[in-house]
Amino acid sequence: xxxxxxxxxxxxxxxxxxxxxxxxxxxxxxxxxxxxxxxxxxxxxxxxxxxxxxxxxxxxxxxxxxxxxxxxxxxxxxxxxxxxxxxxxxxxxxxxxxxxxxxxxxxxxxxxxxxxxxxxxxxxxxxxxxxxxxxxxxxxxxxxxxxxxxxxxxxxxxxxxxxxxxxxxxxxxxxxxxxxxxxxxxxxxxxxxxxxxxxxxxxxxxxxxxxxxxxxxxxxxxxxxxxxxxxxxxxxxxxxxxxxxxxxxxxxxxxxxxxxxxxxxxxxxxxxxxxxxxxxxxxxxxxxxxxxxxxxxxxxxxxxxxxxxxxxxxxxxxxxxxxxxxxxxxxxxxxxxxxxxxxxxxxxxxxxxxxxxxxxxxxxxxxxxxxxxxxxxxxxxxxxxxxxxxxxxxxxxxxxxxxxxxxxxxxxxxxxxxxxxxxxxxxxxxxx
Amino acid sequence: xxxxxxxxxxxxxxxxxxxxxxxxxxxxxxxxxxxxxxxxxxxxxxxxxxxxxxxxxxxxxxxxxxxxxxxxxxxxxxxxxxxxxxxxxxxxxxxxxxxxxxxxxxxxxxxxxxxxxxxxxxxxxxxxxxxxxxxxxxxxxxxxxxxxxxxxxxxxxxxxxxxxxxxxxxxxxxxxxxxxxxxxxxxxxxxxxxxxxxxxxxxxxxxxxxxxxxxxxxxxxxxxxxxxxxxxxxxxxxxxxxxxxxxxxxxxxxxxxxxxxxxxxxxxxxxxxxxxxxxxxxxxxxxxxxxxxxxxxxxxxxxxxxxxxxxxxxxxxxxxxxxxxxxxxxxxxxxxxxxxx
Ligand code: HDD
Ligand code: HEM
Ligand code: HEM
Numbered sequence: 217x218x219x220x221x222x223x224x225x226x227x228x229x230x231x232x233x234x235x236x237x238x239x240x241x242x243x244x245x246x247x248x249x250x251x252x253x254x255x256x257x258x259x260x261x262x263x264x265x266x267x268x269x270x271x272x273x274x275x276x277x278x279x280x281x282x283x284x285x286x287x288x289x290x291x292x293x294x295x296x297x298x299x300x301x302x303x304x305x306x307x308x309x310x311x312x313x314x315x316x317x318x319x320x321x322x323x324x325x326x327x328x329x330x331x332x333x334x335x336x337x338x339x340x341x342x343x344x345x346x347x348x349x350x351x352x353x354x355x356x357x358x359x360x361x362x363x364x365x366x367x368x369x370x371x372x373x374x375x376x377x378x379x380x381x382x383x384x385x386x387x388x389x390x391x392x393x394x395x396x397x398x399x400x401x402x403x404x405x406x407x408x409x410x411x412x413x414x415x416x417x418x419x420x421x422x423x424x425x426x427x428x429x430x431x432x433x434x435x436x437x438x439x440x441x442x443x444x445x446x447x448x449x450x451x452x453x454x455x456x457x458x459x460x461x462x463x464x465x466x467x468x469x470x471x472x473x474x475x476x477x478x479x480x481x482x483x484x485x486x487x488x489x490x491x492x493x494x495x496x497x498x499x500x501x502x503x504x505x506x507x508x509x510x511x512x513x514x515x516x517x518x519x520x521x522x523x524x525x526x527x528x529x530x531x532x533x534x535x536x537x538x539x540x541x542x543x544x545x546x547x548x549x550x551x552x553x554x555x556x557x558x559x560x561x562x563x564x565x566x567x568x569x570x571x572x573x574x575x576x577x578x579x580x581x582x583x584x585x586x587x588x589x590x591x592x593x594x595x596x597x598x599x600x601x602x603x604x605x606x607x608x609x610x611x612x613x614x615x616x617x618x619x620x621x622x623x624x625x626x627x628x629x630x631x632x633x634x635x636x637x638x639x640x641x642x643x644x645x646x647x648x
Numbered sequence: 649x650x651x652x653x654x655x656x657x658x659x660x661x662x663x664x665x666x667x668x669x670x671x672x673x674x675x676x677x678x679x680x681x682x683x684x685x686x687x688x689x690x691x692x693x694x695x696x697x698x699x700x701x702x703x704x705x706x707x708x709x710x711x712x713x714x715x716x717x718x719x720x721x722x723x724x725x726x727x728x729x730x731x732x733x734x735x736x737x738x739x740x741x742x743x744x745x746x747x748x749x750x751x752x753x754x755x756x757x758x759x760x761x762x763x764x765x766x767x768x769x770x771x772x773x774x775x776x777x778x779x780x781x782x783x784x785x786x787x788x789x790x791x792x793x794x795x796x797x798x799x800x801x802x803x804x805x806x807x808x809x810x811x812x813x814x815x816x817x818x819x820x821x822x823x824x825x826x827x828x829x830x831x832x833x834x835x836x837x838x839x840x841x842x843x844x845x846x847x848x849x850x851x852x853x854x855x856x857x858x859x860x861x862x863x864x865x866x867x868x869x870x871x872x873x874x875x876x877x878x879x880x881x882x883x884x885x886x887x888x889x890x891x892x893x894x895x896x897x898x899x900x901x902x903x904x905x906x907x908x909x910x911x912x913x914x915x916x917x918x919x920x921x922x923x924x925x926x927x928x929x930x931x932x933x934x935x936x937x938x939x940x941x942x943x944x945x946x947x948x949x950x951x952x953x954x955x956x957x958x959x960x961x962x963x964x965x966x967x968x969x970x971x972x973x974x975x976x977x978x979x980x981x982x983x984x985x986x987x988x989x
């Protein structure tokens with residue numbers, strides 16, 4: 217395997233893992249403090265038990281998040297020294313603020329985990345709130361760094377020299393708001409449906425129902441709201457890239473020919489050789505409308521970009537279909553949940569709980585798919601229109617071996633963390 | 649002006665990482681060298697006193713690395729390219745250690761698997777600081793060969809010999825011992841009963857002796873092999889003063905250990921670390937990478953002013969929020985208990 221490929225795969229692998237831990241670490245604290253709040257208000261022991269169970273989850277995912285994040289912060293340099301040498305100073309602002317946010321989070325976590333019965337009740341609860349807020353802040357800040365790679369700004373670039381660096385402008389680049397909004401919602405959708413799904417399964421199996429029902433309602437309320445907002449935010453993202461990264465837009469729609477009143481493809485098999493899409497469903501003029509808000513707007517096709525500037529089409533297109541498909545399904549599931557507040561008899565049906573059980577992994581699948589759209593769709597650029605990925609990779613040969621080691625460790629880690637979670641849930645049920 | 653703020657935070661995070669993460673690594677090392685009965689006790693004591701700041705201790709390295717890449721990109725570039733392998737190994741150590749920490753404290757079932765977690769924890773506690781030490785040894789040891797177009801350097805010449813050599817190994821061992829030393833002195837103040845206290849006291853004495861031994865070994869080896877860093881070390885008055893001060897301060901430290909004086913043992917052990925770092929850093933400042941042919945200043949290719957200014961401001965604001973918080977955290981869980989006793 218070539219060095220560049222190995223480095224790309226390693227970057228993708230480590231980020232795919234980190235994002236799972238990070239999102240859970242970002243969103244679980246909110247569930248935890250809601251449950252904690254209800255315990256303080258109602259003094260219902262079940263809420264206390266739930267809070268403590270979730271607190272363990274937060275602690276576990278925080279450490280895995282921290283460890284995989286530490287590895288990542290080195291990896292950016294280890295794998296892409298050419299990128300970091302120039303980009304480091306420019307996007308340093310969000311990263312250094314992010315460092316501060318992590319720190320606040322770690323301090324608050326220390327207070328929260330060890331503060332039971334030692335700190336004043338309200339202050340203790342409030343440190344939990346701070347964990348959540350600083351977690352979301354750090355998420356937003358890293359995404360600001362990532363969006364800069366999509367919409368580079370805050371510097372002048374001429375003949376390979378970066379000058380006039382303005383770190384604030386780089387941080388507040390044109391893509392940061394849409395990306396950060398979409399990402400934050402995604403974290404709530406993915407974690408919310410996953411947590412709700414796990415508890416739905418326990419209810420489906422008839423185990424410790426009072427506790428799992430309370431847990432389910434807390435998690436799903438967040439998830440449902442976020443899932444309903446998600447398509448709106450996704451539409452904003454799509455309009456954004458239509459303007460700034462037309463090649464990415466063309467790739468994610470598998471749109472080869474430049475056209476006025478371009479149709480939207482749903483599904484379909486991409487033939488990259490013949491540059492066409494088979495077996496698709498076509499909705500006339502919809503792409504033009506979705507991308508530019510005008511049914512007759514012209515959408516530039518891939519054939520009009522130089523071949524060396526085109527991203528891989530099939531992966532990006534499939535990933536996009538998966539994300540949007542799941543996004544639509546989850547938005548409907550969110551609506552269903554709110555409707556079930558009115559038609560309470562649905563919630564007695566086993567099918568209701570089975571349905572939410574089946575949704576457990578979908579949010580995370582959509583989230584990973586979305587990142588693949590963003591990252592692979594940006595190729596061949598590491599910094600859009602400024603630096604190519606192949607120019608950034610480390611000169612050290614043999615990254616393949618590093619990739620093998622990381623793959624081994626991360627696969628192991630996944631199994632072991634899942635195993636730990638199962639043991640936690642079993643312990644919770646046995647205490648009943 | 650802002651550059652000094654940035655440099656201050658760079659060294660400040662380095663110091664705190666070496667000290668706080670060092671205490672944490674060291675706790676694992678002490679566990680490794682304790683009898684089975686004492687191992688359990690150490691594990692409990694460490695979790696009780698260090699648990700609340702465990703996460704925070706390990707963030708200093710992230711701050712450190714972010715400052716390096718934002719403000720000193722050229723320096724950072726050499727660091728990550730030529731020391732790629734030991735950095736990766738250190739990261740594996742950090743990963744394994746973090747996992748083992750989670751397992752031993754959060755596994756819902758406390759069963760046989762604990763043996764595995766403990767084993768992994770102890771091994772990773774030695775391996776991680778060892779590679780950290782080696783990385784520093786590699787940076788200043790003068791063994792890194794820069795890549796040159798047109799010569800026939802092998803992979804090993806460029807990417808391995810720079811850090812896999814006697815000097816780096818000695819520095820690695822030195823840092824491992826230093827961690828044990830910090831932890832032993834730190835734990836003395838926390839022991840609940842007498843034989844636990846005795847255990848830490850013994851460990852503290854052994855660590856001190858081994859530490860001094862490795863210190864001399866490094867100086868001796870460097871002098872004999874004419875390692876530039878050590879030659880300069882010996883001729884640099886500030887380094888010599890710092891290292892002599894650290895030797896002098898061993899005396900009150902030992903007195904305080906005898907008297908079981910918690911606060912002072914900690915402060916004095918902290919002094920030791922401070923002097924060692926100060927001695928090592930001033931030798932060549934600002935040249936903190938020494939390769940076989942060339943020395944690199946950390947200030948070479950420093951980021952433009954606008955970047956340094958905004959980084960400095962961010963660090964000042966961040967520091968103003970974080971440091972009081974951290975202080976309050978430590979006070980809530982540690983010093984208060986210390987006053988009570
Ligand atoms: C739960 C996860 C999830 C769900 C349900 C959706 N997305 Fe998404 N999407 C993400 C999770 C995500 C993501 C992983 O968070 C990404 C990657 C980068 C980013 O900012 O968000 C993303 C990126 C992303 C992009 C690329 C942005 C860029 O490259 O700058 C577009 C155009 C969309 N999304 C559009 C949508 C649409 C139209 C959806 C309709 C339902 C949708 N997403 C649902
Ligand atoms: C979309 C991508 C990312 C998101 C949303 C994200 C978010 C987060 C969050 C919320 C945490 C806190 C962990 C927790 O609370 O459990 C975290 C940890 C961390 N992340 Fe990421 N991250 C992303 C990518 C990255 C990248 C690319 C880097 C490397 C430069 C990175 C570096 C770190 C570090 C160093 C930590 C550990 C901090 C600590 O000790 O708490 N992250 N991340
Ligand atoms: C957590 C969510 C993320 C996932 C799943 C993800 C996924 C990927 C994938 C699949 C690639 C390989 C693309 C290719 O070579 O075809 C990649 C590359 C890369 N990503 Fe991300 N990414 C994420 C977030 C981020 C963030 C937040 C940053 C930076 C702040 C980042 C920085 C990079 C860099 C530097 C590369 C290598 C260069 C490149 O291939 O363009 N990624 N990522």
